[in-house]
Amino acid sequence: MRRMAFGAVRAICFDLDNTLWEIEPVLQRAEAILADWLRDRYPRIPERFPAAEMLAMRAALSRDEPHQAHDFTYLRRETLARAAAAAGYEPESCASIAHAAFDAWHAARNQVTPYAETLPALERLKARFRLATLSNGNADLARIGLAHHFEVSLNAGLLGCAKPDPRAYEAVAEALTLEPAEILFVGDEPHADVLGPRAAGMHTVWVNRRGSAWPDLLSAADASVVHIGELEALLAET
Numbered sequence: 001m002r003r004m005a006f007g008a009v010r011a012i013c014f015d016l017d018n019t020l021w022e023i024e025p026v027l028q029r030a031e032a033i034l035a036d037w038l039r040d041r042y043p044r045i046p047e048r049f050p051a052a053e054m055l056a057m058r059a060a061l062s063r064d065e066p067h068q069a070h071d072f073t074y075l076r077r078e079t080l081a082r083a084a085a086a087a088g089y090e091p092e093s094c095a096s097i098a099h100a101a102f103d104a105w106h107a108a109r110n111q112v113t114p115y116a117e118t119l120p121a122l123e124r125l126k127a128r129f130r131l132a133t134l135s136n137g138n139a140d141l142a143r144i145g146l147a148h149h150f151e152v153s154l155n156a157g158l159l160g161c162a163k164p165d166p167r168a169y170e171a172v173a174e175a176l177t178l179e180p181a182e183i184l185f186v187g188d189e190p191h192a193d194v195l196g197p198r199a200a201g202m203h204t205v206w207v208n209r210r211g212s213a214w215p216d217l218l219s220a221a222d223a224s225v226v227h228i229g230e231l232e233a234l235l236a237e238t
């Protein structure tokens, strides 16, 4: 861990998935709920397109429409609409089937359980720092019940670009009306949450809950923590 002065930091911008809560079990459950929902209402869709096939269709759509690749909501809805049409449902009802199916999935996607450290850490940190979030995912912080902790919450769908695109971090700095050097970025993904924000001029802390090795060829974050409960002490040292 490289020592770093965090004295200039006035705001902390958090990644969401796997930084404030664990996402994999949530996504697994959401897929299962969507599968049940489709089987009950539009069974020809899962019969024709099992989950693995839907995933492949989304990946293909993302490749075919790179300008939309950052927008997971669009990719998921459009794939559902195309699957509904290909499965033989009325063309004029496919968009509404896709919207309703997406809503069933999205409700489950927002049923996250914050890590035990998350709420106490946010409560303490917001007394000293302005707080923000920047996610490539489509979590809804209002539905999750965490929106009130953050002054600024941005995501790839909203911005039209995804981390590590420099414009995503610039948008956070602009929304906070701070210089990048006054912002600490905190997250679990080396490229999206460390290299990207550092290239944009921000301080960085890598959240490494799983005890992973930092990728050899990449230069390390300013500091690393196991969970965000360690941030307060880290920032107090400077």
Ligand SMILES: [Mg+2]
Residues within 6 Å of the ligand: 015, 016, 017, 018, 019, 187, 188, 189
């Ligand atoms: Mg993450």
